[in-house]
Amino acid sequence: MKAILLAAGLGKRLAPVTGGLPKCLVPVAGRTLLDRMIERLVQAGLDDIIVVTGHRHEDVERHLAGSQQPAAQRAARVFNPRYADWGNFHSLLVAEEACGGDAFVKLDADVVLDNALLPALLAAPGPGVLAVDVRPGLGEEEMKARVDERGVVVELSKRIAPARSLGESVGIERIDRELAPQLWAELRSLIDAGETDEYYERAYERLMQKGVPFSYADVSMCQWCEIDDADDLAAAEAMLAGSRA
16 A cells, blocks of 8 residues: 655645745654654555655655655655646646555645554545544534445535534545546546546545445544644644644
8 A cells, every 4th residue: 555645735825934845844843744744654554655746846855865764765756747726636646657556545745643543544444535533613614524324425525514514534545446546537537527626535526426435534533733824833833742743
């Protein structure tokens, strides 16, 4: 099983703090997001890593090459040429060839997580698994998941009414080998449909609508923090200051 790290984005909301540095290279409690993520992957037994780059890709590639982590040095690097004008679905799609038909865990490279989240994801039944922070009180911005009476995820969108959602999808998923070809085809179909501004979650949801079962790993007991802006960065610093993460 491979790990695909999406690290191509512009990180516009964090730019006032970072000066345009790639978000994955932002230091949190003294270590970059990228280094922290790769460490968590290795701890979970996922050391075959693909890093998708875009914004200031040379900086990311240089950081990987100079890393003290062997898994970072070995990581495949794939450049997304449409990182600035297409949705992040394309960052996942450009990793298809490097993935080579294998199962994979996909992660956004702007998430700080503890060492319990990935094992929970790997233990859940496939062929598709979403890491979901099961909790009420979500707002309009969160990517929300809705399940049916079987506990199968049947809808995944920011547009879901918070009262109908199970919780927040945290940007980490597992796609097993048998599902991977369907997902790659669904991602390509977004281009054919002209839906080039979409998130990768749109491809998952289209598969759900075709009857493909997605389960979820409840990560509400885990510690994690997505970093989009200065407030998130401060929250991540605080989380790391007093936790096992």
